[in-house]
Amino acid sequence: MSLLLSLALKPLLFHPNPISLLPKKPTFSAPTNKLFTLKSQVRDSNPINENQTWKNLLSTLSSLYPLYVTAGGAIACVKPSSFAWFVERGPTSYSCALGLIMLAMGLTLELKDLVSIFKEKPLSIMFGCMAQYTIMPAFAALISRVLGLSPAFSVGLILLGCCPGGTASNVVTLTAKGDVILSVVMTVCSTLGAVILTPILTKILAGAFVPVDALGLSISTLQVVVAPILLGSYIQSSFPSVVKAVNHFAPLFAVLTSSFLASSVFSENFVRLKSSLASSASESFDLKAVLLSVLLLHFAGFFVGYACATICGFKEKERRAISIEVGMQNSSFGVVLATSHFASPLVALPPALSAVVMNIMGSSLGFVWQYIDPNDHMKEINSHD
Numbered sequence: 315m316s317l318l319l320s321l322a323l324k325p326l327l328f329h330p331n332p333i334s335l336l337p338k339k340p341t342f343s344a345p346t347n348k349l350f351t352l353k354s355q356v357r358d359s360n361p362i363n364e365n366q367t368w369k370n371l372l373s374t375l376s377s378l379y380p381l382y383v384t385a386g387g388a389i390a391c392v393k394p395s396s397f398a399w400f401v402e403r404g405p406t407s408y409s410c411a412l413g414l415i416m417l418a419m420g421l422t423l424e425l426k427d428l429v430s431i432f433k434e435k436p437l438s439i440m441f442g443c444m445a446q447y448t449i450m451p452a453f454a455a456l457i458s459r460v461l462g463l464s465p466a467f468s469v470g471l472i473l474l475g476c477c478p479g480g481t482a483s484n485v486v487t488l489t490a491k492g493d494v495i496l497s498v499v500m501t502v503c504s505t506l507g508a509v510i511l512t513p514i515l516t517k518i519l520a521g522a523f524v525p526v527d528a529l530g531l532s533i534s535t536l537q538v539v540v541a542p543i544l545l546g547s548y549i550q551s552s553f554p555s556v557v558k559a560v561n562h563f564a565p566l567f568a569v570l571t572s573s574f575l576a577s578s579v580f581s582e583n584f585v586r587l588k589s590s591l592a593s594s595a596s597e598s599f600d601l602k603a604v605l606l607s608v609l610l611l612h613f614a615g616f617f618v619g620y621a622c623a624t625i626c627g628f629k630e631k632e633r634r635a636i637s638i639e640v641g642m643q644n645s646s647f648g649v650v651l652a653t654s655h656f657a658s659p660l661v662a663l664p665p666a667l668s669a670v671v672m673n674i675m676g677s678s679l680g681f682v683w684q685y686i687d688p689n690d691h692m693k694e695i696n697s698h699d
Contacts, residue, residue, distance in 0.1 A: 369562055376565040377489055377684050379573065379677030386577025387670040394581035400574075401582045408646060411575045412481055412538045418568040419484050419498060420546020421557055427495050427547075435496060438628060442500040442636045445619055447511050449640055450475040453614040455519045457607050469520045469656065470664035471607050473648050476515040477665075478504035480644040481539065482576070485568045486676045490683035492634030500639045502539055508647070576669045579646050583666030608667045612675050615641030630688035642676045645669040 389396055400407050432439070454475025458468035479501045487497040550557045619640030623633040648665030656662075 372562050372566050376569050377681050379569050380674050382573035383673040386573050390577050390581035394585050397578040397581040400578050409538050413542045415481055415568045415571050416539050416542035417546045418564040420543040421550050421564050423547050425547035425551050431495050438632050442639050443503050445640045446504045449618050450615050451515045457610050461603050461607050466658040466660040467604050470661040472520040473516055474665045476512045477643045477648045478508040479639045480642050482572045483638045483642040485572050486680040487635050487638050490634050490680035493631040497635040576673045579669040608671050612641050612672050642672055
């Protein structure tokens, strides 16, 4: 109070003729203006700008997904033992990491949204799942034939194409400003469908039956995907103040954990690949052809998935979610099936390469889409109409 009083009386105390400063009419407009100016300065010093700076910083760090995956893949090649402590504790460590990623994603979703999407967008969910199990398996079989891959690599690529959507697609969809809820639901549905569709499609296209523990896969899916999402949504609705405080960190946490998980899977299979090359010198091996096949497969998923969603008239956010969901496979699941059910260790090479290649391609696409507002795209379409 004394500070405000001294500020108000300062012109009168130090002016040579303070009487001249007194207004003819009893008004306090001049001191009041100074008080308003002081209050505005106080408001400007509030931590609003600082909070926005932190939000922008976290958003920028979350968008660097391609850099994290590339750096992790390079470390996995140069020094795979860096991830040994995590790989040795698999598959429990993998399941925990996936669960934490889905929990972080669930914190950004409301439970009512997950329930309502089945009523509001049943066609989008059905289309995404159908595209997942038609586009990728068909192109995997086509690419393997065109490039003339060896039987082991062909089976590995087809197995990769028949896998469900990966949880990393949810993270990338969030970065790409797509329909995150649709992406999560499509991942859950395609993963549940993998119990039947993955072995059947692999048998048809690769000529080899892949036995799958249906009950075990379903339980694992519920534990790793469904339960964490529901828990995150419950926490979001029950403790909104707590979630609001940590929600800005959730995307970055999911991105870093997903990058670490992909690099760990790649490091494990990079060691296996080096030992396989030493013992399988007689088998035709062309690393460039295998790498090219993985690149073409994921590119086809992203491009054809988006094109089909556009032709069918889905909104821009749904197109992005469907494109990313179709293009990004659960490569960890492919590696597990390849190592568990095939004699040749080279079958696991395409899924292992996909763990890094797919994440680099998908996160790069998400990085580009992050700076293209999907609402602006819809406005442009409406203006043409």
